[in-house]
Amino acid sequence: MLSPGVLFPSGYLFLYLSTNIYLNADFKTNLSKSVARATGNTWHTNITSIKSGWGFDSMTLNHVELTKAANRGIKADVENRTITINTIEIPFPDLQNVLFSSAERQRSTNALCDIILAEKGLAQ
Numbered sequence: 639m640l641s642p643g644v645l646f647p648s649g650y651l652f653l654y655l656s657t658n659i660y661l662n663a664d665f666k667t668n669l670s671k672s673v674a675r676a677t678g679n680t681w682h683t684n685i686t687s688i689k690s691g692w693g694f695d696s697m698t699l700n701h702v703e704l705t706k707a708a709n710r711g712i713k714a715d716v717e718n719r720t721i722t723i724n725t726i727e728i729p730f731p732d733l734q735n736v737l738f739s740s741a742e743r744q745r746s747t748n749a750l751c752d753i754i755l756a757e758k759g760l761a762q
């Protein structure tokens with residue numbers, strides 16, 4: 639049970655699962671807030687799931703939905719207010735660092751926000 643052949647894969651699996659749990663909890667919430675802040679609260683984001691690559695070198699965002707905030711008193715067509723991106727795979731070296739560094743978390747959240755907005759030409 640304490641051999642390196644068991645300890646290394648167990649530790650790696652623990653780090654991988656911890657990273658994915660964090661990405662789908664706090665990181666996803668922070669990313670949505672970052673997109674809203676970057677667009678002046680005119681677009682809201684809903685992300686179904688975020689998954690890290692097995693080598694901690696990429697991140698995959700599944701079903702990213704950007705919804706235009708409705709103006710009061712103006713009736714807008716719902717289809718024209720929603721943009722859906724099925725999958726975005728982003729190269730992200732040293733992804734595991736977002737678990738251990740708050741500066742890395744903030745930098746990566748802002749970088750992903752820019753990528754999502756640039757994907758559909760919404761960057762200001």
